[in-house]
Amino acid sequence: MNNDAKTMVSSEGLERLIASRRTVKPADFDGRKPDRELLRHCLEVARMAPNHHRTEPTYFYLLGRRQIKEVAQVNAERVAGENPTEYTLKRAMRKEKEWSESPGLLVITCHTNLGSELVRSKPAVVDEDYATSCCITQNLLLLLHNHGIATKWSTAPVWEDKRFEEIVGLRHGEPDERVVALVFLGYVENNPNVRPFRPIGEILIDGADCE
Ligand SMILES: Cc1cc2nc3c(=O)[nH]c(=O)nc-3n(C[C@H](O)[C@H](O)[C@H](O)COP(=O)(O)O)c2cc1C
Known part of the structure; x- marks a missing residue:
């Protein structure tokens, strides 16, 4: 089917972009650093996602080299655990190297003021804001992939450590910023x-028979 005359960008190109994006481990990055201006530009576009109540809840923290290394150290301590074993220590060292050598690290957060009148009257806003932030994150991964920049979305709970908030400089902090x-x-x-x-x-549960 070729209906490109009716589409804004080619269906073929858009579909290929979505279907070919894959998670890449930081250990597989080749060391080249993505251009910060390009990243900024992609963020400008990525944030234009659906957003119920137009709360614009998403924040981006584009870390510098020192911050990346410090986050990697805190994460390594978490991986090693309170009572490190040979196995957890080895894993922690591997993770610290992998994270600290990553050419780039962006932290994406979602800020919803839990004490606000909006949340009191519409508690679903908390999930909806998170959904918006996830849409923005996927937009971003696709835009970066289009520029040949590989990514890994991680939810490793390094932010449970209080030092994470300070290193990254979270604007709002817990419990409002996730x-x-x-x-x-x-x-x-x-x-x-x-x-x-x-x-x-x-x-796909298709209701075609109910037409
Ligand atoms: C919300 C979310 C959290 C994720 N957290 C992690 C993570 O902590 N560690 C990890 O290795 N991958 C993580 N991933 C990446 C997934 O493992 C990856 O998307 C999945 O294996 C599918 O591969 P693909 O992205 O190449 O399609 C996460 C992905 C999502 C969407």
């Missing part, structure tokens, strides 16, 4: 682009 994603960014030689998915018939 970390949605740590996005590791970099370039990679070969981006794996295959991942099996369930057949669409298993997840």
